[in-house]
Amino acid sequence: GAVVSQHPSRVICKSGTSVKIECRSLDFQATTMFWYRQFPKQSLMLMATSNEGSKATYEQGVEKDKFLINHASLTLSTLTVTSAHPEDSSFYICSASRDSGNQPQHFGDGTRLSIL
Amino acid sequence: QQQVKQSPQSLIVQKGGISIINCAYENTAFDYFPWYQQFPGKGPALLIAIRPDVSEKKEGRFTISFNKSAKQFSLHIMDSQPGDSATYFCAAIAGGFKTIFGAGTRLFVKA
Numbered sequence: 765g766a767v768v769s770q771h772p773s774r775v776i777c778k779s780g781t782s783v784k785i786e787c788r789s790l791d792f793q794a795t796t797m798f799w800y801r802q803f804p805k806q807s808l809m810l811m812a813t814s815n816e817g818s819k820a821t822y823e824q825g826v827e828k829d830k831f832l833i834n835h836a837s838l839t840l841s842t843l844t845v846t847s848a849h850p851e852d853s854s855f856y857i858c859s860a861s862r863d864s865g866n867q868p869q870h871f872g873d874g875t876r877l878s879i880l
Numbered sequence: 881q882q883q884v885k886q887s888p889q890s891l892i893v894q895k896g897g898i899s900i901i902n903c904a905y906e907n908t909a910f911d912y913f914p915w916y917q918q919f920p921g922k923g924p925a926l927l928i929a930i931r932p933d934v935s936e937k938k939e940g941r942f943t944i945s946f947n948k949s950a951k952q953f954s955l956h957i958m959d960s961q962p963g964d965s966a967t968y969f970c971a972a973i974a975g976g977f978k979t980i981f982g983a984g985t986r987l988f989v990k991a
Contacts, residue, residue, distance in 0.1 A: 807982065871925065
């Protein structure tokens with residue numbers, strides 16, 4: 765159990781385009797979902813935490829108007845990179861946990877975003 | 881105080897050998913310690929986890945050793961195989977708060 769599906773796995777698009785990434789918990793209800801960004805050979809950098817039905821909490825330095833997060837249901841969260849630029853190119857990974865307690869996060873397979 | 885320090889940064893082990901990755905923390909409020917395995921181009925996968933009320937947990941070839949007084953924990957991979965070659969992240973969670981990840985260890989198991 766605890767499968768998290770993330771789509772798309774890879775996106776290549778032109779500068780100025782907005783890109784939406786979906787994260788779904790397939791076999792459990794995710795009270796909390798997380799969005800990470802990972803640079804090559806580095807650890808995961810938390811961008812924001814989202815709880816179903818409420819506004820996401822963004823980490824310091826992450827532009828909330830740039831990275832729009834919606835957590836409309838207990839099984840779906842979306843990250844929209846608005847007006848993407850080459851510096852937004854990265855590996856984006858979502859994760860979900862069953863509740864806000866000390867439960868492990870279960871990760872999607874990530875989205876490789878390349879902005880030309 | 882929120883950091884989790886992980887070492888080594890990279891590790892090369894012969895097939896059949898034991899791989900050991902160490903992590904240390906400061907925040908005594910951490911009460912859950914998962915380990916994740918990540919292959920290139922994939923998201924991290926939960927490997928094994930431990931709570932501080934036990935000193936060791938074993939699942940197959942993977943063992944976590946936990947030293948609460950020293951605030952240290954480690955992952956041991958017995959009989960390491962080339963398929964174990966991946967990046968490993970330790971992590972720590974204080975109930976209700978976000979997960980703090982270590983910097984990662986790139987393991988390469990030589991055939």
